Amino acid sequence: MNPRRPAAANPPYRLPPGLLSLRHRGGWFALGVLALIVASFWSLDLQWRQFLSWEAAQSMGRFVGxxxxxxxxxxxLQRVATGAWETLAMSALGTGLAALAGLALAVPASRLHDGDAAWARGPTRWLLNALRSIPELVWAALLLISAGLGPFAGTLALALHTAGVLGRLFAEAIENAPPGPGDALRQQGVGRARVFLYATLPQVLPQLLSYTLYRWENNIRAAAVLGVVGAGGLGQLLAFHMGLFQMGKTATILAAMLLLVxxxxxxxHASRRWLTR
Known part of the structure; x- marks a missing residue:
């Protein structure tokens, strides 16, 4: 062995870029967000002294009392139970309709493989953006004109807004699915629809169900709020009795909302843990 020949060594280890390095995009992004937060505190007229004063605490204490x-x-209590069931039914039906519509829109809104032209991807994503950018309260106010007062308008409002949210989440999950099984079926001449049903959908189905359950949790809260504009459920009872300053009845309705949520x-949570095992 030649003593002058250096022994084989591992390639030199390179340290990651510093937090404020030009190559560290995450660090600069975090710094920008922090600067935005600080600027928000300076630009907003936040009355911290008044909020933390003894007079404010006394007023809040009297109101809570x-x-x-x-x-x-x-x-x-029977009326509250009926309203709670109505709120639960609105959220469940609205979420179910939204999941079906979101899946139907997610397929054209996603690129299923590298060679997919996906000509409808852009327009469909614009539609999903439009659906979820309009809040549920605005949808309910619009639908009350045609559907009238009651839970029907609230259910449709939840379905339209949630369809935009779930459609975008479903599309991202479909695009990020492992391409191997689908490519294997396409090489055998299997059609687009069957590739999606037998290769892509089984891989992403637990994730889609998890997204749907999470949105159902959010829609329980949203359904309670939608009643404020006359869309039925606990929210309608809350708006009525709170408007009349009947605080004892209001407390019972709030307790029912907390229990339902x-x-x-x-x-x-239990269902998502069971699905991800």
């Missing part, structure tokens, strides 16, 4: 005792009369959150 008016909620006690809650109204627990059997007749009113907690139950749905727990069931949804």
């Amino acid at each position: 008016e909620f006690f005792p809650p109204d627990t009369s059997p007749a009113f 907690a139950l749905v959150d727990g069931a949804s």
